[in-house]
Amino acid sequence: MVFEVFRQERKGQAFQHAGSLAAPDERFAEEYAREFYGRRGESQAVWVVPREAIHEIDDFADELERNYHRVDGYSLKEKLRAARERAGTSAS
């Protein structure tokens, strides 16, 4: 079985994906996660999750190209450069 491990670096912080490991069952997975992601004091806590328990979604509809929905849709950098040129100040 493959398990995904999420690591919390400090109390209160979000858990972030740390990596995955192979183990025959949950007991082994927990022990291995402790060794791989915890023994150097690098984690406050870890989540050990069987990969099958994770629902992955990778289809997202955006048929009408409404790029203002997207984080890269509105380029502040371009507009800032143009504004600076108009004002006659340099980029940095």
Add this chain to the structure above:
Amino acid sequence: MSGRAQALLELADDELVLGWRDSEWTGIAPSLEEDVAFSSIAQNEIGHARALYELAARELGTTADELAFDRPPDDYRCSRFVELRLVPEWDQTIVRHYLYEVADGVRIEELRRSGDSEIAGLAAKIDREEVYHRIHAEMWIDRLRGSREAERADAAAERLYPLALGLLDEALRPVFVERVAAKTGWDFSGEATAPRGEHDDGWEPLWQEMTEVRRSEPGAKW
């Protein structure tokens, strides 16, 4: 040498030699994950040996390194149980690991009750790591005994159990016998065990290997 120093050396020698033997699995354990886990356990055991040698060294006016590597092979007090080279027999390695952790648990519990606060304190510290060794040993022993290879585990236990008893003073053996029987049904306590300090043929080559680098430059500061 005081009884205290003698007892510390017995324990330290067991931990050093077992750590050494377990470390022979580094790079060749049955899975990458297990390789890291088992190597880490081996390293912990050597760490425990170091702490125990340091305690003995303070009393004996020497250093942990000198106690670990500069004694002649006949002076080592480790049990034959830890000296056995078990690579590439993973089932036997797991059975030894399990029996060792049970015996070591019994021994450490006793030391935690010691009137000597240094020894009791160190035993408590060591035990906090040993908790995870026991979890590891027990999950493996359950897996082995629940598999098609259960008979191999039984055969390994029959061979190793009497030697494991040699780790403990006679007074502590009944606790070991009871704990192992409760989990596995194994009880080979009727068999003769090996007295501590008696080594077999594998010991001399192991000592040669363990001390090789240290002996290559006597007196060097590493």
